[in-house]
Amino acid sequence: MMVLGAVLAASALNLALGAAWLAALAGVWAIRRRVPIGAGAVLGVVAALGVVGADRGWFEPPPAASYGEDEADWLRRHFWGGHGAPAGPGFRDTLAARLATVAEEERQTPAIELERRAAAAVALVRGLERLRGRAAGQVSALETAVRRLAFTLTSPEFRNLDARRARSERYLMELAARLDLAQDDAELEAISRALDPAVLATVTLRAVREDLARVDEATRAVFRALGGGNVTVTATSVLAVDDVRGEAATEVRYRMEAAPPARITRIEPAGLHPLVAGDRGRRQVTVAVDGGPPRQVSGAGAVGLEVLAHRIEIVDHRARSAVGEGIRTPLRRIPFSTLRLDPGRAAGRLLVTLQVDGAPGAEALLPVDLPAARLLEVAAPPRALFWVGAPGTLQSTDALDVWRVATSEAFIADGLRVELAPPMRVFRNPAFAALRPYLYQPSLAASLTLVGLAALTAVLASRRRTAAPGSG
Incomplete structure (x- = not known):
């Protein structure tokens, strides 16, 4: 009963696991018809492979993939050439x-x-x-x-x-x-x-x-x-999503530097992205001059600086509503949720006033293009992040899930898709988080486990059948 219970629970999560177990069970019964001890032999081979594989590192978690790509899609991609190249515009x-x-x-x-x-x-x-x-x-x-x-x-x-x-x-x-x-x-x-x-x-x-x-x-x-140079700007962003509160926050940090003899005297942050529908009106723009304490500004109009600055840091923090869209497949009937987050698109340009050292009256009003922000990390409630649509590494703690981008050069300008497990403790706990890669991606570990369960089922069934005449 425990074996069947485990199989039924796995099938509820992913019907492909139940189908694979039935196929393995049919194969084991076919072997047993020819060789009476076949089921026990298969179980012994699986156990031996498990010991050897664990020692040699065969059972590493498979690469993460979208919940919306089930085993049928995996088979089409690996054996039938996928869906083909998308048509051009x-x-x-x-x-x-x-x-x-x-x-x-x-x-x-x-x-x-x-x-x-x-x-x-x-x-x-x-x-x-x-x-x-x-x-x-x-x-x-x-x-x-x-x-x-x-x-x-x-x-x-x-x-x-x-x-x-x-x-x-x-x-x-x-x-x-x-x-x-x-x-x-x-x-x-x-x-x-x-x-x-x-x-x-x-x-x-x-x-x-x-x-x-x-x-x-x-x-x-x-x-x-x-003797100077152009004004240079770098942009990085950090995202935080909370599906329980239905909110996502984006913090974009712009670092602007002017090389001597030029100094920045005024900036106009109106070139930052305006608030749009769904932003909930929660926005805060701060400016820090040459490493000093940040001060909040309105995000519109000109910001005069109290001192001539070589370096300015602008932080644009905004929160917006973020209600996930349900995602499921024919083989995965429990809906997860998917969100598309904005990691900081190219935000247009800022007008910057520069002054030349030694010429107080020589001021230039120049447009400075703001680049698309380089995403650093995505934070979410503990064990909530199932998949992120870009290469990176996930670190989970009891307090937070943090996904960090894989390479420092990665720019994500068209929106980042993330998928979240259902906000229930059964889906957001350390045990399920450790098993998720094996439950939803084809792997050697999952295949051996299903074959082992099928062989164990056949062994237990044969023992019951053997014990039945004696009990009467």
Whole structure:
């Protein structure tokens, strides 16, 4: 009865285990029909292999895999070539991606920002006059770039940037509507022509952005000529998920450094991701200057620094609702849950004001692109993490599950999928956590165990059958 109880319990968790046990039992009975001591021999061989395998390390846990990939999927992948390569994007999808890229470029450059950066560039040229002797060629190149930007901004089509941007938004919205309704290749080709850079230049702010990019590059060249370098930014993130409370927290840490003789005087964290639906409005942004204590800021507008800084650390902590979606397969009927977490996508750009040592009036307003955050770890309630959709190692304690990324270069920009065991003690205890790899992944240990149980069942059944005549 204990053997059958163990088999039934394993089958409730994974029907594939019950099916494998029945197949093993049929094989053992077939052997026993030919060889009377066959069941006992099989049991002895399994026991011997277990002893040898334990000594030689044959029974290491198999690699983790998604709960949604059961043994049928495993067999298809290993013996029938899997599901094949996914189809590449179609022409419509390519156009949709191009349209989204153009719309995002327009969104990230509001008219007031363009005007501020242009005014700051003019003021920088004037402030660098006393340093011209140290970087004459670079300052002259900056003056040329600023004059070209001024010429563009004073041309009739760019005198009213707000109106220009409104026209570009209407144009892109009309293209999006046409793309949704397009029925044939001819219409798709027409939309493709409408997205040509030469056509977009007549309706968007691209010309101003390109001129500003030249000004930014010339400004960086001046800073390099004065002995400095570019502002560098690194980003790391830590995730925490609590499925009982239905909440996930993301903490992204940006480290920004400016090389002398440049120092940071002001930052504008409005370029960080805005709150979205589901964030519960819980967000905290802190700024620490040159290793000092962090202070909380609003996450919008400019943050003036009390001292000129070489290094700034921005921590963006937010909590959002996270309700898992049930996941099960035909062979695994107990639902686990899956969540897709945001480890910190590329967050656009921040506007940073830099000042040159020795030239108090020389300030540059530069955009600094924020990279996608490099995920460091994911924390969850103890024994809750079943699988994480990226290479890493899991450490479980009585207080917390912590998954750490396998390589320091791993960037996860499209969301991280995690799977959690049901929030019940029977699924979240040390014993079940140790057995999980063998219960849900094909392995030598699981195969030998099932064959051993089948042989033990046959041995016990034969003994009962032998003892039955004597009892009567």
